[in-house]
Amino acid sequence: AGLGLPLWVDVVVFTVVSLGLVTLARPALKRRMRVGDEVRMHTDALIGGKATVVATTDSQDGRVRIAGELWSARSFDETQVLEEGQEVVVLDIRGATAVVWREPWELPS
Template identity: 45%
Template sequence: MNDIDAWVWWLVAAAALGIPLVVTAMPEFGMFAVGGVAAAVTAGLGFGVVVQVLVFVVVSVALIAVVRPIANRHRAQRPQLATGIDALKGKQALVLERVDGSGGRIKLAGEVWSARSLDAGRAYEVGQEVDVVDIEGATAIVI
């Protein structure tokens, strides 16, 4: 196997490692594929098999050691932008019809919502501002 054949084999190995990345969505395979490309470049520059394998191992392990913890940290973070009903929690609303434990109407984010108070014994009169603490179905829970 001469130097040109070596870099071709490394690229084939990188492509083969890229296939499970797409199929399984495991980023480690992508990191191994990048190690294969680095080894192909090393082979193309004329270095021996031992150096090629060493470059493959070092680049792959370095990527896993550095990129994987960063990816896990980003995956664990909550999204910065709240959407849907999560964006409505904590907003203020205007009472349109008396709101108590059994129901009522509020104007929330420009729309009319059915609402009920969190504390069943508490009532809010027309014109009062209330805070939305939760959304259950199409009903806002307010305090």
């Protein structure tokens, strides 16, 4: 419009540029903005992570520190008694309680 060309030229230029951006630029931007196929959020992001026992933990009660926060916890195995300072792995989050397993760990059979 600033060059004094007819309106139909503006419409054609707009259409060509719009289609070009949708077909060429959009896929590239979409790939760049993708974080990953699966983003774990909330308590799911804690599962598999490490925690430190801050109060003796057994199959009934205990406390652990996960990512700087205190959580109530219990051990996955009824025979495990986890002492303060031990490193554990978070196997599950049930409600507000972390279910943990001692390090080095192997999944129970």
